[in-house]
Amino acid sequence: MRIGVLGTGNMADALATHWVRAGHEVAVGGRDEPGAQRLAGRLGGGTRHGSLRMAAEFGEAVLAALPYGAGEDVARELHAALDGKVLLDCSNPVGPGFRLLTDGGPSAARRLAAAAPGAHVVKAFNLCHEDVWRMDPPAFDGRPLAVPVCGDDGAALALVSELVRNTGCEPVAGGGLERAGLLEATAALFIGLWVGEGADAQAIAPPLAYATGPGR
Template sequence: MRIGIFGTGGMAEALGAHWACAGHELTVAGRSGAEPFAARLGASSGTWREVASAADVLLLAIPAGAIGEVLAEAGPLAGKVLVDCTNHPGLTGTPVASRIATQAHVVKAFNLAHVDIWRNPPRTLAVPLCGDDPAALEAVSTLVRDVGAKPMHGGGLDRAALLEATAAFVIGLWFAGEDAQAILAPAG
């Protein structure tokens, strides 16, 4: 699969490394340092628009405040799968990415676990996916399996706000020093 990565931070690196190992073709765009970052992943780099044009699937791994600017510079994303792993504390309703990239097939995923978990998952994790397009959900499910996790369909994109609210709650627990995993006891 041809994957474009928007961003050069921790999530971009952690997920991109798994996808490079799985044999996907990666291209990277970022505000700074995209070339050395791409070289570490064995990827190529380009502008936001070049990366968007070359990719089948795009990972949106940038600060929430930059989404509008980056997606505007990327140009039309009609028919592209856009994986949104961003979190927007305090915002409710439809995720920002889907409000801006209205012709993309947005799938909310990878936003519940801290970047360090994605670098070296301690066990098989489940990744909730929210999206409306079956083909986009299947493509992202493949990428979830390629990081060693299990895709978990969480409903349509209208439920993505619930994922973001859950992330805000769980991240708050982690920062308070609590074991957030303990809130969901195993069945049995």
């Protein structure tokens, strides 16, 4: 598969590393093209580098590894190059005080979809720190990390599910793109618990067997 990566930061690096290992063709694009060249060199595997437009045109799937707000602007600028493609959003619109920056409006993923209406936007990979995605594989107590995936197009969801499995994780159907805001709100809650309170967010949910109450 050909994968375009928009951005040269930590999430771009962490996720693209798995996809290069899995044998996909990857192209990294950035406004800072020397930065894209450096990341491509670290990734190896014949990874290409160039502008944001080059990466968008290259990929069958395109990862938007960009800060909240910047992704929307870039998608609007490149919307023609993104038509018909899978556009994967891993952003978190979380600001000071762990506040959700969308503030009751459309989710970051829905804003991306509005900016590139011909693309099939899928939300995934937003619930963990980039260093978790660098693990090979991200597994805890012998259990692979589960990755919720939200989107409206079946073929796009299947493609992103493959990319999730390439990281050593298990995809979990999260519903349509209208539920992406719930993933973003969950990230804001978890980051606040982890960073603000030093709490184990995983401990707030009971095991699946108890999700509807103790058995009788």
